[in-house]
Amino acid sequence: MESAALLKAIIENAIDGIITINGRGIVETINPSACKLFLCTPEDVVGKNISVLMPQPYKAQHDEYIHRYQQTHDPHIIGIGREVTGLRTDGTTFPFRLAVSEVDFAGRKIYAGFIHDLSREKEAEEQLKDYAAHLEDLVEQRTQTLKNTVQALQQAKEEVSVSLEKEKELGHLKSRFVSMASHEFRTPLSAVQLSASLVEKYAQPYDNANIRKHVAKIKNAVGNLTTILNDFLSLEKLEAGRVEPSYTPFDLVKFSEEITEELQMVAKQNQNIIYQHTGTRSIVNLDPNLLKNCVINLISNAIKYSGENTFIEFNTEIADSNCVITIKDNGIGIPDTDQKHLFEAFFRAHNTGNIPGTGLGLNIVARYTSLMDGRIEFKSDINQGTLFTITFPIS
Known part of the structure; x- marks a missing residue:
């Protein structure tokens, strides 16, 4: 009695549905989980053929499945362990996995079907x-x-x-x-x-x-x-990439004195170019033609943008690791808003007025300086003048 009560409790509380049928396919018991799956009560199915819980075409073929299974005991005939489809009392269907066990009970054979709902998995x-x-x-x-x-x-x-x-x-x-x-x-x-x-x-x-x-x-x-x-x-020539520095040792002082003498002849009235060299060394290894273009351009600008009766300072210095060239004037200066564009091609400051120029000179100077691994810097204030500094590394 205790074993029967325990078995009934297990069946009643099982999560999966459990249905027992006799050899003719008539439902003898159905647990609450199976009733919930098929949306039925025990009264709806007990005493009826299990086929009432099957959709077509399985419904019409079920009795034949049971008969063949009884003859062959082949579990695949009735879909044991396979996915099958159940029919609810409201006409809807759901997938489940079926496992069937053959049980001897009170001298007769019954079949217990274990139904595991696959709706969520599907x-x-x-x-x-x-x-x-x-x-x-x-x-x-x-x-x-x-x-x-x-x-x-x-x-x-x-x-x-x-x-x-x-x-x-x-x-x-x-x-x-x-x-x-x-x-x-x-x-x-x-x-x-x-x-x-x-x-x-x-x-x-x-x-x-x-x-x-x-x-x-x-x-x-x-x-x-x-x-x-x-x-x-x-x-x-620069745009075409046809400018390459040709390094040659030359006397920077003599080079600068010749440029000073040449440009002094085109300076304005009482406009004087003052040249001064610092240091005991005078030989540098640079491209004299490119450097001459740079210096002449900067001094010519100093002449052009400075008035009469003024001084233009032209200085050179050779130190241990670099050569420094500076040109300083007391001219019109460069406006702060224009300074960031100063080395751009065809750019001219807004305060140049009718003074002639192409806006190419400083761009060329900067590019020639860069070709010789040098750098150019400047400081300028309106109506106070401009100082340009070119620095080249020397070995």
């Missing part, structure tokens, strides 16, 4: 399938987007290649034009310069101030045009 599987399908759609979309992007990049690459080829062609045309124009302009400018000098010479006996004044204007204009041509030629 829902999870469906969700995973939906999620996987969604991921596949996303992957397909992303793949297509990536293909489109790659095609667009390839097209853009081809367009850029075409543009680069056109730009290269334009660069060659520009280079040839600048070289040709510079050559063609230099010849008439030289002729104008020579003719102005001859006019000045032939006019000396007349001692006419107006002739001297206008000849000076002609020479000044020719000088300005020559400077512009030189700037454009230098920029064109």
Whole structure:
């Protein structure tokens, strides 16, 4: 009696559904868990064929399944241990896993079916399938987007290649034009310069101030045009990558004195260039042509942007590890807002007014300095002047 009570308690409280049927498929018992799964009461199914809890086509075939099982004892015939489908009393179905045990009870055979609900697992599987399908759609979309992007990049690459080829062609045309124009302009400018000098010479006996004044204007204009041509030629060579430093040992003091003497001749009235060298050494190993362009450009700017009756300080110094060149004037200075753009090509400060210039000089100076591994710095205040410092490392 105690064993029977224990078995009944286990069946009644089992989480899975348990149904017993006889050899003819008639339901004899059903536990609460099975009633909950099939949405029925014991009265709804006890005494009836188990097929009432099966959807078609299993419903019509169940009796045949039992008969064949009794003949062969093959568990696969009635789906033992396999996933099957149950029919609830409201007409809905649900999946479950079935395990069947054959039991001898009071001299007869009964079959106990253990029903494990798979609804949640199936829902999870469906969700995973939906999620996987969604991921596949996303992957397909992303793949297509990536293909489109790659095609667009390839097209853009081809367009850029075409543009680069056109730009290269334009660069060659520009280079040839600048070289040709510079050559063609230099010849008439030289002729104008020579003719102005001859006019000045032939006019000396007349001692006419107006002739001297206008000849000076002609020479000044020719000088300005020559400077512009030189700037454009230098920029064109830099842009084409055709400028390489040619290092040569030379006497910096003699080099600087010659530049000072040359530029003093074009300085304004009572404008004096004061040169001074510091240190016992005078030999440096730099490119004299590039350095001369830098120094002449900076001193020419000092002359141009300073007034008459002023001093321009030009200093050189050779120390143990570097060579320092400074040019200082007392001119119009550089506005604070313009200073960050000072070394950009074609840039001119807003306070230059009608003073002629291309805006290329300082850009060329900075690039020549960099080619020789040097650096250029400056300090400037409005109407107080400007100090430029070029520093080169020396070994």
